[in-house]
Amino acid sequence: MWSTGSGRAAGPALLGLLLAISVPGSCAVKTGAGLVTCGSVLKLLNTQHRVRLHSHDIKYGSGSGQQSVTGVEASDDANSYWRIRGGSEGGCPRGSPVRCGQAVRLTHVPTGKNLHTHHFPSPLSHNQEVSAFGEDGEGDDLDLWMVRCSGQHWEREAAVRFQHVGTSVFLSVTGEQYGSPIRGQLEVHGMPSANTHNRWKAMEGIFIKPSVEASAGHDEL
Numbered sequence: 001m002w003s004t005g006s007g008r009a010a011g012p013a014l015l016g017l018l019l020a021i022s023v024p025g026s027c028a029v030k031t032g033a034g035l036v037t038c039g040s041v042l043k044l045l046n047t048q049h050r051v052r053l054h055s056h057d058i059k060y061g062s063g064s065g066q067q068s069v070t071g072v073e074a075s076d077d078a079n080s081y082w083r084i085r086g087g088s089e090g091g092c093p094r095g096s097p098v099r100c101g102q103a104v105r106l107t108h109v110p111t112g113k114n115l116h117t118h119h120f121p122s123p124l125s126h127n128q129e130v131s132a133f134g135e136d137g138e139g140d141d142l143d144l145w146m147v148r149c150s151g152q153h154w155e156r157e158a159a160v161r162f163q164h165v166g167t168s169v170f171l172s173v174t175g176e177q178y179g180s181p182i183r184g185q186l187e188v189h190g191m192p193s194a195n196t197h198n199r200w201k202a203m204e205g206i207f208i209k210p211s212v213e214a215s216a217g218h219d220e221l
Contacts, residue, residue: 038085038086054072054079064118070187097210125189
């Protein structure tokens with residue numbers, strides 16, 4: 001059995017996001033090439049299965065019982081927006097380019113929960129369950145994901161991987177499809193090895209302009 005959550009209002013977060021998208025400003029851009037920066041709000045596309053990372057106020061009926069994370073084909077679903085944030089100690093100032101090898105948190109904008117994984121089996125493939133956890137962006141150390149990419153910084157046009165800091169699995173989709181009440185959505189889980197199922201690309205969103213341009217000749221890792 002799946003269960004719906006308490007339905008905590010997400011109106012202010014979504015309203016703020018929609019205003020940012022609709023009102024031109026000097027600190028955010030919606031399209032074009034560039035770097036992914038801390039504080040940006042975006043959708044992530046799995047390049048192999050063409051689904052966007054998604055969550056909603058529906059809990060797993062097995063495993064941890066935490067809020068479920070799935071993949072959806074729709075490009076216009078507001079439940080697929082995630083905010084790029086640093087760890088609990090900071091280290092990701094707003095507008096700073098995300099470095100390859102940097103640990104970040106991905107916070108689900110509508111519900112305020114962080115992308116999370118732990119040693120529970122996923123419902124369909126029995127890989128490692130991926131959930132959304134915490135309240136108002138505050139969770140625990142199992143919310144940290146390392147951005148795996150080539151070069152120095154996460155480029156918006158490039159595919160990257162997300163490797164979990166605590167358990168080393170990669171954020172993945174392998175095509176298993178759920179039935180009711182989230183019929184047609186794909187399972188998202190953790191896999192122990194890097195492969196074509198765990199490549200992700202930044203898509204729609206609000207990208208905070210870099211506060212300091214990344215130097216092409218300086219490796220910050």
